[in-house]
Amino acid sequence: MTGTGRLLRLVLRRDRWIMPLWIFGFGILPYVYIAGFETLFATAQERVDYARVSAANTGFIALYGPLHGDSLGELAVWRGGFVPLMIGLAALLTVVRHTRADEESGRTELVRATVVGRYAQLAAALIATAGASLLMGLVVAGTMIGAGQPVAGSIALGVVFMLSGWMFAGVGAIAAQLTSSARSARTLGVVALGVSFVLRLGGDVSDDREFLAWLSPIGWVHRVFPYGENNGGPAVLALVFAIVTVGVSAYLLAHRDMGAGLLASRLGPATAAASLGSPLALAWRLHRGLLFGWTAGFAALGLVFGGVGSSVVQLAADSGGVDEVFSRIGGSGAVTDAYFATTAAVCGLIAACYAVQAALRMRDEEQSGHAEAVLSTSVGRFTWGASHLIFALLGPAVALLAQGLLAGVVHGTVGPVLAASLAQLPAVWVLAGVTMLLVGTWPKMASLAWGAIAACVLLLLVGSLLEFDQWVLDLSPFTHVPHLPGGTFTPLPLVLLTAVAAAFGGVGLLALRRRDVPR
Template identity: 45%
Template sequence: MSTLTGTRHLVRLILRRDRVLLPLWVLLLAVLPMTYATSFFKLFPTDAERAAYAAGTARNPSIIALLGPVYGDSVGALTAQRGGFLLVIIGLVSLLTVVRHTRTEEEAGRRELLGGTVLGRYAGLTAALLVTYGADLLLGLLTAAGLISTGLPAAGSLAYGLSAALVGIVFATVGGLTAQLTETAGGARGIAIAVLGLAFALRLVGDTASNDWPSWLSPLGWAPRIRAYADERWWVLVLPVALSVLVAAAAYPLSVRRDLGAGLLPPRVGPATAGQALSGPFGLAWRLHRGQILWWSVGFGLLGLILGGAAKAAGKSVEGNPQLEQIMARLGGTSGLAEAYLGSTLSLAGLAAAGYGIQAALRMRSEETAGRAEPLLATGIHRSGWLLSHLLFALLGPVVVLAVTGFATGLTYGFSVEDVPRELPRMIGAGLAQVPAAWVLAGLAVLLYGLLPRLAGVAWAVLAVCVLLGQLGAVLELNQWLLDLSPFTHTPQVLREHWSATPLWALAALALLMALTGLTAFRHRDVPVT
């Protein structure tokens, strides 16, 4: 039997299981760069306007830290820089996909069942990598095709698309390696995300320093140095390919040297008996969710520091462009361009916090499918208490994350305008104003879990639609009824002098209604649902 026997069947299984999620993130991430290019063509029709914008961006270390360097002032160069943070998202999604189809499968016991069939030693890891590699390459080609369709040069579009695909391939391979190190999926994800964070930190330091050598140590730093639309340097593409080969060469031997279900790193030995905090469902839920809340808060706190530091310069960079001023005003809801920028970025943070709420709500589904919910509910724990314990963190998480984001943003922006006492509470309030809309999506996830648990993942598709409407709506001037489909459209623009809290109460009530409906449905259905 070959070491790759059964790989084709596992690939088909993964494609079957990810038939909704995989096309969703590929299409979403492929469309966004095209929308950036379209908006730049519309907002900066003259060379002088583009040059002024590029010069302002190049002088702002906070924007460079977040997006990366800009090479030139063409629409293509501006688009490549604007899509810089998408590379982080592509890397994150890729590594999570590989970990889910390797270590998570082992942790749930499904890989052991498959291993009882005719299955080669390398089949599982190879199938996960092949599917993710294929998705990344398709993403890169669709991105290039979309950019070409906007009128950008084919060479630069292909360079940007390939750079995005190779970033995903590198971190997919990192996910394959970390899946061999720990016996839990959470540990593998944590190590892989830490590697991604280190890569981002190296790129940030290198791009903002006088000497950019740290950026050459990071896969995220290699992508912009291909210089799409600015005399492309194709040889840089060799670097992520070589790194992927080296990481894969380490992952494959490790995958067969360890026991199935175990990791190479020794597990941390816990106490012999559970503490009092784990005697009830809320203590258990806190144990399961605390790590996510912590790391989301740390990540968004750092993001808020960068966004707040960039706000003042971002406002100045668009002065004199009436079209861009109008777009920013629609996004942020204020005549001050810096505050419009902050309003738009905090709205994006709200969308991301909604992702946390969905993830926390769907933890119930993963607990059920893994077989841990059924024996727990067979004890004296009531169904309502178990669901409410997870719902608490699905609702509390967005509050904490957005409060931290607003605090960090207000702190750095307040220092930049020398008025911290005024700006700090305003930005915290602007961040918390996004909470009810995030709750709506978390409530939707609970509703689907209670009524139609197999379709609970549709909540992610709804979030993707909200992201697209938020990114495309103001730029393409979509019909208002279409924009109203997103709960974030109804979030009041609290940075204005006058605003109404009525939409916030309405969104919170809608979220509560969906969550209670899901709770009622869950109490009357079978557990587990297979």
Template identity: 35%
Template sequence: MTATTTAPPRAVPHGAGAPRAAAVDLTGTGTLLRFVLRRDRVRLAVWTGSVTALYAYFVTALSALYTTAEERQSRAALMGSPVSTLMGGPGYGLDDYTIGAMLSNELIGWVAIAVALLGVLQVVRTTRAEEESGRAELVRAGAVGRHAPAAAAFLAVLIADVAIGLLSAAVMVGGGLAVADSLAVGLATTLVGVVFAAVGVVVAQLTEHARAATGLGVAVLGAAYMARALGDMQQTHGSWLSWTSPVGWAQQMRAFVDLRWWPLALHVALVAVLLVVGTLLASRRDVGAGLLATRPGRADAARTLRSPFALAWRQQRVALLWWTLGLGLLWTASGTYVEGVEEMFAEVSRTNPELLALFGGRDQLVGGFVAVMMLFGMLLAAGYGIAAVLRARSEESAGRLEPVLGLPVSRTRWFAAQVGVAALGTAVLAVTTGGTIWLGAVLVGVGDPGPGTFVTAVLVYLPGLAVYLALTAALYAWVPRAAAPLPWVLLTLGFVVGVFGPLLDVPDGVAAVDPFDAVPRVPIEDVTAGPLLALTALAAALAVLAVVGFRRRDLPAV
């Protein structure tokens, strides 16, 4: 009798065995992709429509504003300064500044930030955030491969980016720009977004928490943009540092000036590398775990965490820090323009006097420039405030609110803490805007307007900012599903009315909807108490309405 023995399976180290023998497992990718597209169809459509509308608006508005070569060259003189290079692009085509050259030099970098954020946020939301919530483990219990969730997330962003690229190219061609160059810009827009979707796949493997993964992805984007900006400042048309950035590659195509296609191959190669790295990293970790070790926390909460306000502050402080640093650098750079405002617009005042309406007229260019910069800053501060208030909605939808309210914490106290931290952060950004614009002017030796003017400008905007926050809170309290889109629509209207109202002849009834329309444009307009008191009363009424609504409705309702 012969006995046959089977050797026991070899022990496999934790997290390192199966992936070495198994191929990439994409089982269920198609099903997950359809689910992601269905669930996020509104979100992706808004991103697609917004970027496309930005291209359409840029082409239409600049074509109307700069109708002659002289007018376009006056803008080229402005864009040739180092600060403009830092904020815009490498400066191709400044010697013959066409509308297409303006788009390529000034807009591609900002659109790249938008599509890059879409890539990082969407991929992390669909992968790491799902793992953190525990839903991914339930999905993986079915016929779903290890790599299918990341593949579905990446493909969803790819589809959105392709739509953005094609629609953007279409509106450029419709605006009279060259077909080949328009297609190149659209393709570059698509590939920048795809690169950062692949970045999202990688960072989602590294940490246990979606917030940390998003932070890493945004940090990579910030480094890429600064590499482009500093590289372009080092040398005319960019230095070697510019070529380390995917954002720089898109602008180095020289669209509408001297088109070259080959930089797009760099995007394709980087996407391939990042996807391979992301796949390998995903094969070497457990579901729900990250490859980077998490620092152990305290056994007991610190005393500073034992209140709803402290908890809300801890959740939002990092975002506020990055917003403050980013906007501080932006407005300091913008403040340096105060020194040469009159010279910059000397040619514009002769060739295109209508454009001066944006800055209050020929006799108050410096004050008008400061007023426009303050408006930009306050619109961004309002955007932060809206996002911060909506953080409460995220806490509720994620199921973290009900355990908190199970403690001796009232609804009103928790809600007031969330809105209070958002209001505090918004006020910090408002002060940062005024202070850093003034600092930029001082750095180049300009002492007028003085600090008192900027203090006044910040103070008069606070009631308008309060209206934005209180309205968002009221919508969240009464109609949670409308809390996300409606405040952003109002903010977009405020941008159009505030910046281009004098040129577009916006009806008074439409302009009155904008909370900032009642705010005096310091220093070119006198401050009157009536409109500011009315905004304050409106904000207070909306705040009371928000508290009442939140106390009355069921939880969760989002």
């Protein structure tokens, strides 16, 4: 552990801009929801009616989790049900960035050449992330108490946010020990996060499968119900999970070599196959694992969402007045249509993460030195960049196709459900184009593309609730996607989004030809 303090200061200095953004950005969201609900509901009865309908709507449950109660605090916690997932993502990416990514780049080897203990780097990354999560929890508790909410419930909500970061910091630490590349570690962490979300969703939307939510760390923090039952049992489970994952990561670190992962990389052949004779073929070789993994994940989502869709029909039949009230608050007029429109929007945002990750692969190749080797041949920069961009565009299309097709087949309405999923593609392509633009013009800040996705998520979660001006909502490409199924389809927004994506991507590719590589 020698040198942990100095490495901790280094971590905090490197993340002095990024870390405060997610600490305070996520930390004030519950307060934002409280303010929005106070503005939205003129009377207590309106709030109760909204809570009754929301608690019975499977689409809302799929996105936000279960709602037990109708107080302002309970509504704010429920509406922020997607936030623990985002906190988990931020935490695991932070840990991977300061462990496996540094090791892959050779920075760890330089640090370990000094008087630094074996566990110091891992400890510094975990302490920084845990401290950031703790500070975020304090921000949540303080702002909610300031908003007039019960002290005990506010503290419990802060603990929920804190534990969400702690749990997935541990998951990120384990992923960093298993793989030999930061990209693979991030993928493993995101897969674990996705599985947790799907298990939570499957358990929440069906009473017969509630046990699934108890297999999910996200499901645990959803079942604390800070302003309702204030159940401490799930919080204890989450704390134990965080401690165990940190312990496992430390154990794994002691049983692997520097620069290597416990999951050994498969050695390739001594000579390249003839099929790798073009930049596109090389890009296929580099992206195929990512494509297969994301497609399999989206296929699983399609099976889950399609199966849940059948219970929505029964919900509409058993809940008198749900169709009418849901239509009044912005749905398509049918509970099933609104459910699949909600799941399509969620899948679109997830597919955007895939698009950004695939587009950033060219930046990874540049930083590792692989791009220089390729570009030292007759391969041009435009061709090399375009070969990666193709998979950032077509990969999400394949994944969304798998999700929409399987969801439609399971539910029995292939056409409308598949159309809802594929309608997200132009918005996804815009974010891929933004990434290409950053890689070409401002490569050192290419990771800001993740910030663009975060902004889209935040506008989805709080934009309508806070009644933002339409021009603010229009900054998200997903605002312009037709509300399908059930809504009115007009091709013009999709055509314009595709044109914007092409413009961003084209400018990025042209800029790539005019700058230094690497940069």
